[in-house]
Amino acid sequence: MVENRPWLTFFSHAVLIAGVLAVAFPLYVTFVASTLTLEQIMQVPMPLIPGDQLLQNYSQVLGAGTTTGSRAPVSSMLVNSTVMALVIPLGKITISVISAFALVYFRFPLRGFIFWMIFVTLMLPVEVRIIPTFKVIADLGMLNTYAGLTVPLIASATATFLFRQFFMTVPDELAEAARVDGAGPMRFFWDVLLPLSKTTMAALFVIQFIYGWNQYLWPLLITTDESMYTAVIGIKRMIVGSDAANEWNLIMATAILAMLPPALVVVLMQKWFVKGLVETEK
Amino acid sequence: MAELAFRDVRKTYAGLEVIHGVTTDVTDGEFVVIVGPSGCGKSTLLRMVAGLEQITSGEIRIGSRVVNNLEPKDRDIAMVFQNYALYPHMSVYENMSYGLRIKGFSRQEIDSRVQKAAAILELKPFLERRPRQLSGGQRQRVAMGRAIVRQPQAFLMDEPLSNLDAQLRAEMRLEIRALQRKLGITMVYVTHDQVEAMSMADRVVLMRAGRIEQNGTPVELYENPANTFVARFIGTPPMNLLRLVAARGGAIIAGTEGPVVLGGRFASGQLGVRPEHMQLAFETGVRAGVDSVEYLGGDSLVSCRVGDQPVAVRVAGSVGLARGDATWIRWAPGAQHYFDDAGLRTPIEARDEPVTLIA
Numbered sequence: 001m002v003e004n005r006p007w008l009t010f011f012s013h014a015v016l017i018a019g020v021l022a023v024a025f026p027l028y029v030t031f032v033a034s035t036l037t038l039e040q041i042m043q044v045p046m047p048l049i050p051g052d053q054l055l056q057n058y059s060q061v062l063g064a065g066t067t068t069g070s071r072a073p074v075s076s077m078l079v080n081s082t083v084m085a086l087v088i089p090l091g092k093i094t095i096s097v098i099s100a101f102a103l104v105y106f107r108f109p110l111r112g113f114i115f116w117m118i119f120v121t122l123m124l125p126v127e128v129r130i131i132p133t134f135k136v137i138a139d140l141g142m143l144n145t146y147a148g149l150t151v152p153l154i155a156s157a158t159a160t161f162l163f164r165q166f167f168m169t170v171p172d173e174l175a176e177a178a179r180v181d182g183a184g185p186m187r188f189f190w191d192v193l194l195p196l197s198k199t200t201m202a203a204l205f206v207i208q209f210i211y212g213w214n215q216y217l218w219p220l221l222i223t224t225d226e227s228m229y230t231a232v233i234g235i236k237r238m239i240v241g242s243d244a245a246n247e248w249n250l251i252m253a254t255a256i257l258a259m260l261p262p263a264l265v266v267v268l269m270q271k272w273f274v275k276g277l278v279e280t281e282k
Numbered sequence: 283m284a285e286l287a288f289r290d291v292r293k294t295y296a297g298l299e300v301i302h303g304v305t306t307d308v309t310d311g312e313f314v315v316i317v318g319p320s321g322c323g324k325s326t327l328l329r330m331v332a333g334l335e336q337i338t339s340g341e342i343r344i345g346s347r348v349v350n351n352l353e354p355k356d357r358d359i360a361m362v363f364q365n366y367a368l369y370p371h372m373s374v375y376e377n378m379s380y381g382l383r384i385k386g387f388s389r390q391e392i393d394s395r396v397q398k399a400a401a402i403l404e405l406k407p408f409l410e411r412r413p414r415q416l417s418g419g420q421r422q423r424v425a426m427g428r429a430i431v432r433q434p435q436a437f438l439m440d441e442p443l444s445n446l447d448a449q450l451r452a453e454m455r456l457e458i459r460a461l462q463r464k465l466g467i468t469m470v471y472v473t474h475d476q477v478e479a480m481s482m483a484d485r486v487v488l489m490r491a492g493r494i495e496q497n498g499t500p501v502e503l504y505e506n507p508a509n510t511f512v513a514r515f516i517g518t519p520p521m522n523l524l525r526l527v528a529a530r531g532g533a534i535i536a537g538t539e540g541p542v543v544l545g546g547r548f549a550s551g552q553l554g555v556r557p558e559h560m561q562l563a564f565e566t567g568v569r570a571g572v573d574s575v576e577y578l579g580g581d582s583l584v585s586c587r588v589g590d591q592p593v594a595v596r597v598a599g600s601v602g603l604a605r606g607d608a609t610w611i612r613w614a615p616g617a618q619h620y621f622d623d624a625g626l627r628t629p630i631e632a633r634d635e636p637v638t639l640i641a
Binding site: 171173174176177178179180181182183187191192195196198 | 332333334353354355359360361363364365367368369370371380381384385428
């Protein structure tokens with residue numbers, strides 16, 4: 001819509017700026033709090049100018065952790081979160097792309113039934129099946145392990161569905177041309193389908209990285225050992241008891257640290273991400 | 283290059299037969315065009331040669347081998363698809379060399395073949411580009427190149443020009459034909475466009491509903507159409523078909539009062555005359571009413587009505603006629619075709635034709 005109405009322009013900008021402030025202000029407060037001493041935070045009102053404790057607070061959480069609640073250093077939490085946030089998307093993409101390939105390009109008994117089985121699991125989020133899943137993982141002795149953190153979250157109907165839809169838009173002639181060229185099914189998968197799916201995979205990676213990083217309920221259930229805490233769980237464990245008993249400056253520093261990697265992934269992969277959502281190379 | 287043979291080839295989909303026994307041959311280096319309306323089975327037939335569709339019964343031979351149960355890659359054919367089916371993520375060079383790389387040719391052999399094909403097709407400046415960066419005509423050439431480098435026994439082309447604009451299509455027709463002659467390619471070319479069939483083919487196989495209606499040179503199809511379907515399919519506008527009735531002295535066109543156009547034994551069935559063989563006349567020939575006139579530049583198309591039957595006449599230049607005018611149409615006796623009640627062509631002998639219509 002191209003219209004030249006100064007008041008409308010002013011109004012729409014005002015709304016947008018208000019929106020940005022509403023979203024950005026809590027982040028700013030978090031950041032400021034992470035640069036103050038605990039005493040400064042406890043003042044009423046809390047100062048809104050960054051303090052001089054930045055290096056002090058961050059080096060303490062990274063190196064030693066908080067003294068209340070969780071005592072694990074945040075650096076190890078970040079490592080755990082990174083492992084989880086990398087293994088989940090990579091596993092999801094690998095498994096989904098292969099199962100979508102099987103669903104689209106091979107004729108086998110019960111193909112339609114299997115597709116619908118996968119599709120139906122879309123309706124069952126992790127939370128619904130979390131108790132039985134916990135039981136299985138506990139029986140397998142996978143509590144407090146990376147495998148326990150990641151494996152149950154890898155299977156993905158959404159990603160399988162996404163790749164299936166993408167493969168169905170790839171012209172049949174491409175598969176036929178590959179057949180005439182002498183490429184077997186796996187060769188076609190490797191040489192043609194995978195390169196064509198690159199942008200879709202990138203978009204999925206970004207979404208699933210954030211999904212993995214932000215996992216809360218599942219790691220909360222299965223990690224009891226401090227060395228296996230993820231950053232998100234670490235923050236939760238740091239908060240104990242009454243307001244005054246917590247080291248809010250350190251907790252806020254951890255929160256900032258936990259926010260950075262997903263933001264970084266989005267910023268770095270933005271180009272690919274947008275490409276994957278809007279265009280397909282066919 | 284090699285010859286192809288079809289022996290009573292049939293195709294059944296879920297109990298429904300769509301190809302009803304096709305038997306024909308393609309000789310070495312011959313350009314055969316399979317043409318027909320959509321749904322006639324022409325593409326299915328081609329895909330059966332390529333190995334992309336199973337052959338239900340019958341036999342297809344390439345060279346001396348029966349290929350019924352061979353995988354496409356083992357049939358030694360190359361196929362050009364309607365949408366070209368170029369690999370979008372590969373450069374032109376990679377597209378052309380992909381098949382050779384899979385077959386394990388040496389790097390030098392691949393390079394020399396690709397370079398040679400690129401030179402023939404004038405693709406050298408584009409070898410590093412992606413298909414997306416090429417025009418329609420260039421993509422078409424890359425698809426040809428991908429076929430050429432494999433040096434197959436036969437080329438199969440499935441409507442390769444239908445995605446191009448009219449002018450480019452005309453150019454590519456000549457180019458493909460020239461290339462086929464130059465390389466001595468055995469070519470099976472599928473199209474729904476009778477102009478492509480007529481202008482490119484050594485031999486045309488005209489199909490309808492899974493059967494061959496006629497199989498012959500373009501000239502044969504044009505001059506001696508086997509039946510009314512062939513007569514109407516070949517030529518634009520199609521041949522005029524006029525019902526005949528008996529009258530004193532022979533057969534006349536139904537709905538007219540004469541003149542006699544054929545001998546009495548032709549009194550039922552249809553008379554066929556091509557629009558380009560008809561002329562407008564004054565007070566000779568058959569009376570007609572003008573329905574509309576289309577001016578095409580070099581010639582004009584006059585749509586008339588003889589009795590209640592539509593007739594198209596193609597005349598050079600422009601004509602001073604308009605809707606509602608009355609005129610006369612005449613043609614040379616040699617231009618007449620006769621189709622019996624079943625729609626089959628029956629030869630007309632000179633003594634059957636009156637001289638009154640001679641143009």
